[in-house]
Amino acid sequence: MLKLNKYKIVLLNLSLILLFLSCKAKADDVLQENQKEGSNHPFLIVKKEQYPELRSKANAEPWKSMKEDAISRSATGSKNDAYDLQYYVGAAALAYILDEPNAQKHANRVRDALINQYSKISVKEGGNWDGVVPPMGSFFMAILALDIVHDALSETEIQQCEAVILKQISLINRKGSWQDVRSGTHGTWDIYNGIRTTPDDNYYNGIIAQITEDGVSPVTTHYAWERVGGGDSRLSKSGYMDVLEFTGIDKRYYSNERIQKFQRWLFGSSVNCSKEMVIIGDMLPNQGINNDLLHRRVVNFDSEAAGYAAWFHQGVKAKGNILSYILPKSAFPEPVVPTSKIYKNGGAFLREKGDNPNGLHMGLYNIMSQDEWHTHNEVNGLSLSGYGNRLLVNGGRLGEPTRAAYLNNTLTIDGMNHASRLGGGIVEGFTTDRLDYASGSSGGALPGKNHFRNVVLVHAADNANAYSVVIDELTVSAGEQVKNYLHPANETSVSVVESEKEYLAEIDHKPTVTGTKLSIFYATTPVRVTIEKVQSAVPDRYPGYPEHNRLESVYNVGSNGKYNLVTILFPHQVSHPKPPLTRISSADFSGCSISHPAEVSDIILESSGEKLNSFDDISFIAKAVICRKSTAGNQFYFVRKGTRFMQNNVGFESDTSISIYAGGREGIIISDGTKVRLTGPGISGLKFEPAANVISSGNDFVEVMVPKGEVRFSAK
Numbered sequence: 096m097l098k099l100n101k102y103k104i105v106l107l108n109l110s111l112i113l114l115f116l117s118c119k120a121k122a123d124d125v126l127q128e129n130q131k132e133g134s135n136h137p138f139l140i141v142k143k144e145q146y147p148e149l150r151s152k153a154n155a156e157p158w159k160s161m162k163e164d165a166i167s168r169s170a171t172g173s174k175n176d177a178y179d180l181q182y183y184v185g186a187a188a189l190a191y192i193l194d195e196p197n198a199q200k201h202a203n204r205v206r207d208a209l210i211n212q213y214s215k216i217s218v219k220e221g222g223n224w225d226g227v228v229p230p231m232g233s234f235f236m237a238i239l240a241l242d243i244v245h246d247a248l249s250e251t252e253i254q255q256c257e258a259v260i261l262k263q264i265s266l267i268n269r270k271g272s273w274q275d276v277r278s279g280t281h282g283t284w285d286i287y288n289g290i291r292t293t294p295d296d297n298y299y300n301g302i303i304a305q306i307t308e309d310g311v312s313p314v315t316t317h318y319a320w321e322r323v324g325g326g327d328s329r330l331s332k333s334g335y336m337d338v339l340e341f342t343g344i345d346k347r348y349y350s351n352e353r354i355q356k357f358q359r360w361l362f363g364s365s366v367n368c369s370k371e372m373v374i375i376g377d378m379l380p381n382q383g384i385n386n387d388l389l390h391r392r393v394v395n396f397d398s399e400a401a402g403y404a405a406w407f408h409q410g411v412k413a414k415g416n417i418l419s420y421i422l423p424k425s426a427f428p429e430p431v432v433p434t435s436k437i438y439k440n441g442g443a444f445l446r447e448k449g450d451n452p453n454g455l456h457m458g459l460y461n462i463m464s465q466d467e468w469h470t471h472n473e474v475n476g477l478s479l480s481g482y483g484n485r486l487l488v489n490g491g492r493l494g495e496p497t498r499a500a501y502l503n504n505t506l507t508i509d510g511m512n513h514a515s516r517l518g519g520g521i522v523e524g525f526t527t528d529r530l531d532y533a534s535g536s537s538g539g540a541l542p543g544k545n546h547f548r549n550v551v552l553v554h555a556a557d558n559a560n561a562y563s564v565v566i567d568e569l570t571v572s573a574g575e576q577v578k579n580y581l582h583p584a585n586e587t588s589v590s591v592v593e594s595e596k597e598y599l600a601e602i603d604h605k606p607t608v609t610g611t612k613l614s615i616f617y618a619t620t621p622v623r624v625t626i627e628k629v630q631s632a633v634p635d636r637y638p639g640y641p642e643h644n645r646l647e648s649v650y651n652v653g654s655n656g657k658y659n660l661v662t663i664l665f666p667h668q669v670s671h672p673k674p675p676l677t678r679i680s681s682a683d684f685s686g687c688s689i690s691h692p693a694e695v696s697d698i699i700l701e702s703s704g705e706k707l708n709s710f711d712d713i714s715f716i717a718k719a720v721i722c723r724k725s726t727a728g729n730q731f732y733f734v735r736k737g738t739r740f741m742q743n744n745v746g747f748e749s750d751t752s753i754s755i756y757a758g759g760r761e762g763i764i765i766s767d768g769t770k771v772r773l774t775g776p777g778i779s780g781l782k783f784e785p786a787a788n789v790i791s792s793g794n795d796f797v798e799v800m801v802p803k804g805e806v807r808f809s810a811k
Contacts, residue, residue, distance in 0.1 A: 443524055
């Protein structure tokens with residue numbers, strides 16, 4: 096074996112070092128040459144080979160209008176404002192791709208905006224939302240724009256642009272308040288620089304934490320649209336997932352069932368018939384939804400959600416921007432009008448059928464998991480919209496001062512705040528052509544007590560206008576008081592039609608259209624109703640913001656600790672007047688009758704459900720009954736948790752308690768599995784889905800053993 100002296104060893108090591116440095120220099124040269132030739136950029140949301148297809152799209156709508164808008168915005172310039180700049184550079188980067196003869200001009204505009212304007216944006220860590228969220232969202236757009244125009248710039252120009260981005264976003268910590276916007280912008284920058292090549296689990300978990308298993312947002316409606324929904328004020332919160340998807344670093348988003356459900360809920364359930372956000376949680380009564388850039392990429396998630404989005408944005412042109420043009424894999428499909436939906440973990444969102452901006456929309460909010468800072472104490476909280484307005488509001492925004500139950504459309508026991516913002520979810524419900532029904536459980540919000548809030552939206556039909564019924568069932572301690580809160584969108588005064596019975600609220604608190612009124616009818620007699628002004632937003636954050644009127648109805652609970660109450664919410668306007676309502680009361684039940692035009696009448700009743708009661712031509716054993724009849728005969732009936740209902744030889748009997756709707760020769764039964772005898776003229780020949788065992792039948796009855804769960808029946 097040869098022995099090397101120490102000098103030879105030194106020379107050998109030196110040779111190896113020089114060889115390594117030589118190889119590294121060559122590798123760096125190759126990397127720089129590849130970058131110069133454009134082999135690495137763009138790659139965040141688009142690649143060069145896609146340019147021809149993107150350009151060809153501009154020959155037809157909606158892409159044609161977006162191209163025109165992008166070129167126009169690029170030529171207009173921008174103020175030194177985070178929002179204005181994000182629209183500007185996003186448009187200029189799109190124009191760079193689509194407007195080939197002027198591509199260099201558009202690239203230079205992105206360059207100049209980054210060097211001369213983004214360097215002047217005020218970015219500030221330390222608790223100020225304006226200093227963190229809008230600028231970080233705008234820098235997200237700037238990174239994408241730079242990636243696209245990268246190969247049209249010199250190495251010096253690229254370094255100048257990158258230096259501005261690095262300096263500015265480095266002022267914002269990677270962790271802190273508004274975590275998603277931090278993760279989104281820093282994460283996109285890391286991908287741009289080749290630092291992140293693996294999935295971002297913290298970001299993914301943060302997104303999923305904002306969606307219940309059924310797809311509903313537990314962070315209230317406004318923040319659902321702004322965060323996961325992709326609001327322009329927080330672009331990187333939601334847009335980061337598109338970068339992760341396109342680069343292939345993390346493909347857990349577009350095919351994610353939970354996020355797909357969220358997109359359906361967002362565009363299909365969280366908005367009312369006039370395309371306004373349903374008021375839930377932290378939001379102002381006039382909070383609106385913008386034509387945001389990321390809305391169009393819903394087609395990447397789910398076709399059903401895309402149909403709802405097409406309905407929502409029908410007739411509205413998308414902005415010319417890289418996000419609205421490049422991200423969507425297709426244009427919107429044909430519009431699909433949303434329908435009533437019930438979510439076990441989230442709530443019921445009930446709406447009249449058809450595309451009618453004056454239609455009624457009712458919400459019963461009840462999440463079972465994942466509440467956070469913007470969630471209110473509104474388990475079994477109500478929302479109501481109709482005739483182009485949001486009819487009920489709440490404590491507004493921002494945060495803890497607006498959360499308490501008494502500032503929301505729910506109820507309390509002895510005025511005590513709810514113990515939790517989480518409830519027991521929606522435990523029962525169904526939708527039909529005539530009415531929709533849902534029942535929510537208070538769960539842990541009222542520990543040691545039970546509150547089932549049952550809402551029924553009665554659709555307009557049979558010469559009768561639409562309205563809603565709220566039936567509250569409570570089991571509490573003897574002698575306690577139930578305090579029920581309703582917040583009509585009224586700031587002038589609520590008229591007392593009849594004390595402790597009927598109240599009329601003009602909808603004049605941030606209305607969308609004028610001339611709408613809401614009648615509140617207490618079918619179950621309260622001991623008192625108090626009207627007082629309450630806040631619509633936190634005063635120190637929104638000085639001078641007008642207050643609204645709240646109605647507090649109070650009920651004394653007897654010795655058995657059980658109490659039920661019925662409230663009717665009847666919106667109306669000149670062309671859709673309110674009919675007369677008459678209270679019904681007895682020792683064993685309470686309710687009201689509604690006398691619609693053309694001799695159509697509704698009866699609404701509540702009882703303990705433990706004994707046979709009779710009223711007029713009705714006999715029933717049930718927690719609640721709603722029925723309609725006219726000179727033409729029975730139109731429909733609804734029974735909650737009952738074993739008997741009969742009116743003019745139309746109805747049912749069952750061995751155990753069921754909830755049922757029947758209209759004509761079709762209906763729905765919800766049960767634990769029981770024998771049911773349905774009665775009515777020509778009722779034989781019913782078909783049941785899923786299949787049920789028909790025991791016997793005749794011309795005016797059918798006796799059937801129904802399985803557990805929901806069973807629909809019809810004459811086919």
